[in-house]
Amino acid sequence: MTGADGRRGRPRAFDVEAALERAVEVFWRHGYEGASLAQLTTAMGINRPSMYAAFGSKEELFRRAVAHYAEVDMAYAREALEQPTAYDVARAFLHANAEALTRPDRPAGCLSVQGGLAAGADDGRAAAFLAQSRLRGERALAERFARAVDEGDLSAATDPADLARFVMAVSEGHAVHAAAGVDRASLQASADIALRAIEHA
Structure with a gap:
């Protein structure tokens, strides 16, 4: 992926599907409100900037996790x-x-x-x-x-x-x-x- 300045962006260093699978479990155990960003990022094995870069927000992460749950579980x-x-x-x-x-x-x-x-x-x-x-x-x-x-x-x-x-x-x-x-x-x-x-x- 190349940025506006012509330099190639850094590849994402984690498996998005595996991260979603772990997020599913955190939301499942704690609910949307009860799941903290610290719990989510720890379970997913990423930091907050990576979470925001990949998913945009906690709400969007939740929506993606629910879609993953519907597809798999x-x-x-x-x-x-x-x-x-x-x-x-x-x-x-x-x-x-x-x-x-x-x-x-x-x-x-x-x-x-x-x-x-x-x-x-x-x-x-x-x-x-x-x-x-x-x-x-x-x-x-x-x-x-x-x-x-x-x-x-x-x-x-x-x-x-x-x-x-x-x-x-x-x-x-x-x-x-x-x-x-x-x-x-x-x-x-x-x-x-x-x-x-x-x-x-």
């Missing part, structure tokens, strides 16, 4: 949408979600829920950003359930948006319970109760 949600029936979609999503919330190599719970529960100096922008992110997932489910209605897989009386909201409410409730220490088997058991409701809806 929530890949199961996209895979669930490919299941052949609406019931299979819900089952794959809720069971994979329960596993993701209780992975031993990750903080308990979900970054998209825990990351922005407390609003602070950012005037709630982080919480609003995460809420919009969750709504995108809900809309994707609703679109898949609408297709199931069109295909006759779900009753014509089923409201796809209501069903998607129910599934997401279960998964988000599980995230809160997982963060409080509820184990995987218990989350799977409540997922099965929700699935019985879906099956007979």
Whole structure:
């Protein structure tokens, strides 16, 4: 990369994806407000100038970390949408979600829920950003359930948006319970109760 003066800029001395992975964990454990710049830069193995040069601000770093989390840690949600029936979609999503919330190599719970529960100096922008992110997932489910209605897989009386909201409410409730220490088997058991409701809806 060449600057305006014709000199070649110094190459970035760290792996951006690896740094984002570490930032994800800090935001996940402490939330957007609770994660300090010192914690973030220490975990990422960089100094503040490097962080600002690469990501611009703490808020932008958070947005990039959430995007990384959605791409990597929530890949199961996209895979669930490919299941052949609406019931299979819900089952794959809720069971994979329960596993993701209780992975031993990750903080308990979900970054998209825990990351922005407390609003602070950012005037709630982080919480609003995460809420919009969750709504995108809900809309994707609703679109898949609408297709199931069109295909006759779900009753014509089923409201796809209501069903998607129910599934997401279960998964988000599980995230809160997982963060409080509820184990995987218990989350799977409540997922099965929700699935019985879906099956007979």
